[in-house]
Amino acid sequence: MPPLSFRLRLFLSFALLWLLFLVGALYLAGRGVAGALRGHLEATLLEDAKKAAEAYRKGQAGTLLPTGGVYLHLYAEDGEALVLTRADHRLPEAALREAKETPKVLWQKGFAAALVRTPLGLLALTQDTAPIDLALAALRRALLEAFFLLFPLGTGLVYLTARLAARPLEEAAKAVAARSPERLDPIPLTLPQDEFGRMVEAVNALLQALKEAKERERAFLAEVSHELRTPLTVLLGHLDRLRRNPQDLEALAAAQRTAERMRRLVEDLLALAQGEAGFRFSPHIVDLEALGKEAAREYGVAFQGEALEALGDPDRLLQMLRNLIANGVRAAGKEGVRVNLRREGNHALLEVEDSGPGIPQDLLPHLFQRFARGPGGGTGLGLAIAQAIAKAHGGEIQVESRPGRTVFRVRLPLLEEEA
Numbered sequence: 133m134p135p136l137s138f139r140l141r142l143f144l145s146f147a148l149l150w151l152l153f154l155v156g157a158l159y160l161a162g163r164g165v166a167g168a169l170r171g172h173l174e175a176t177l178l179e180d181a182k183k184a185a186e187a188y189r190k191g192q193a194g195t196l197l198p199t200g201g202v203y204l205h206l207y208a209e210d211g212e213a214l215v216l217t218r219a220d221h222r223l224p225e226a227a228l229r230e231a232k233e234t235p236k237v238l239w240q241k242g243f244a245a246a247l248v249r250t251p252l253g254l255l256a257l258t259q260d261t262a263p264i265d266l267a268l269a270a271l272r273r274a275l276l277e278a279f280f281l282l283f284p285l286g287t288g289l290v291y292l293t294a295r296l297a298a299r300p301l302e303e304a305a306k307a308v309a310a311r312s313p314e315r316l317d318p319i320p321l322t323l324p325q326d327e328f329g330r331m332v333e334a335v336n337a338l339l340q341a342l343k344e345a346k347e348r349e350r351a352f353l354a355e356v357s358h359e360l361r362t363p364l365t366v367l368l369g370h371l372d373r374l375r376r377n378p379q380d381l382e383a384l385a386a387a388q389r390t391a392e393r394m395r396r397l398v399e400d401l402l403a404l405a406q407g408e409a410g411f412r413f414s415p416h417i418v419d420l421e422a423l424g425k426e427a428a429r430e431y432g433v434a435f436q437g438e439a440l441e442a443l444g445d446p447d448r449l450l451q452m453l454r455n456l457i458a459n460g461v462r463a464a465g466k467e468g469v470r471v472n473l474r475r476e477g478n479h480a481l482l483e484v485e486d487s488g489p490g491i492p493q494d495l496l497p498h499l500f501q502r503f504a505r506g507p508g509g510g511t512g513l514g515l516a517i518a519q520a521i522a523k524a525h526g527g528e529i530q531v532e533s534r535p536g537r538t539v540f541r542v543r544l545p546l547l548e549e550e551a
Contacts, residue, residue: 138301143294150286156276158467159533161408165271169264170244174237177202177246177529181257188250205245207254214253221258228254236407262466300328308335316343363394417547418446427453432466437473440480442544444525449544452521455514456484456540463488463538475546482542491533499531518542 136144175362180202206215209223221243228247230236235248245258307319318336339369371389372382420440427450428435442449453471460469464486472483491499500519527544 139294139298142298143291146290146294147287148393150290151283154279154283154286158279162268162271162275166264166268169267172242173259173261173264174246177237177257177259178235178243181246181248181255184255184257185233185235185250186354187250188252188255203258205258206252207256209253211284218258221245221256223256252531276539304328304332304335311339313346316340316346318382360394363390367394385444389493409434414445414447415443418442418444418449420449420473420482420544423450423453424482426450427457429469430454431457431461431469433457433461433469437471438475440473440475441547442480443526443547444544448521450524452518452542453482453484456520456542459514459540460484460486460488460538476543478546479543480546482544484540484542488536488538489534490538491531496531496533500529 178376184204203217203221205213205217205221205223207213207223207228208409211228213222216222221240223238223240223245227238227245229242230238231247231249231254233249235246237245238245239261242262243258243260245256246512247254247256249255304319311317311319316339318339319332320335367387367390370383370390373383374387377383410431420442421437423446424437455468457471468487470485470487472481474481474483500515519529521544522544525544527542530541530543532541
């Protein structure tokens with residue numbers, strides 16, 4: 133059995149509520165009218181019974197005459213009928229035994245009786261209930277007719293309400309179903325800021341994120357293809373030279389350098405992909421001073437700093453620092469690069485400064501993007517990897533550059549006891 137649609141479930145729920153409401157309302161209306169009629173009849177009989185009993189106690193029985201459809205009956209204490217105005221209104225002996233000096237209404241088949249004990253005997257005032265029964269029967273017919281009229285009408289209104297309520301969701305579901313990896317445009321629905329509207333906004337935000345991710349992936353593949361095509365073309369040229377002249381050592385060395393560049397590019401791409409997916413860290417307490425000295429020693433640049441510690445992965449932080457120093461060395465040579473380490477509030481500040489020609493101002497906003505190259509060349513991935521490592525450690529890299537001085541500043545949170 134296929135699942136019921138949301139519109140049908142909503143319609144059935146509303147229809148059931150309408151049915152329960154209508155049945156309950158008609159039942160209460162009928163019961164209220166019946167109670168009011170019976171209450172009025174009881175009040176009339178009790179009032180007449182009180183007056184008649186009082187008159188009998190004062191010896192004025194002869195002045196009382198039955199009027200207005202009320203019939204007077206008098207019974208002896210043993211139940212014998214002394215005065216019986218209507219034979220079909222005779223009370224049974226069991227009912228007569230309930231008589232007291234305070235009037236009480238008894239409901240019998242076809243009539244109601246107000247029974248009271250008087251000095252002359254048991255006085256009963258009766259009245260036909262046929263008019264009430266006829267009125268209630270007419271009322272029940274009217275209520276039944278009203279039910280058969282109102283239920284279909286209300287059900288139709290319920291269906292329209294359910295259809296109008298479900299239409300935005302159905303349109304949104306249809307629009308979402310039409311989306312695919314090739315079609316990620318937003319759902320063109322303008323809805324109020326209710327649950328449906330917020331749901332469509334969330335789906336549109338997700339579609340926009342997917343579209344941007346797909347565009348980034350397409351751009352990344354295009355960039356990688358471009359970056360690999362050039363060294364591959366060069367490598368094929370060197371190999372062609374070696375094929376023609378196997379003794380060409382210059383072509384062999386050039387091919388080796390090109391292959392090494394390609395290897396470094398692939399390693400940088402893998403590192404960047406890991407950074408975007410989330411680096412896997414092996415956190416340790418890192419001696420930033422020792423780390424800075426090691427990186428500076430590898431590249432033969434100057435280092436100055438104080439003893440500071442941070443929590444992080446020493447291999448990743450060393451990779452970050454190497455990338456920054458290598459970028460400076462390409463721009464200014466190892467003599468023109470200096471590494472500084474100092475405290476700044478609750479952070480450690482690592483600075484890699486070089487005296488190179490500087491970075492063009494139009495390149496600065498894009499410096500940490502993939503394949504953004506400065507004047508010094510490189511793969512265009514080192515700074516993007518360095519920024520990813522810094523952010524993964526809760527820090528960031530900022531750059532300041534002018535001709536003759538470029539500074540990369542890395543802020544890393546210190547250990548709590550250090551801070």
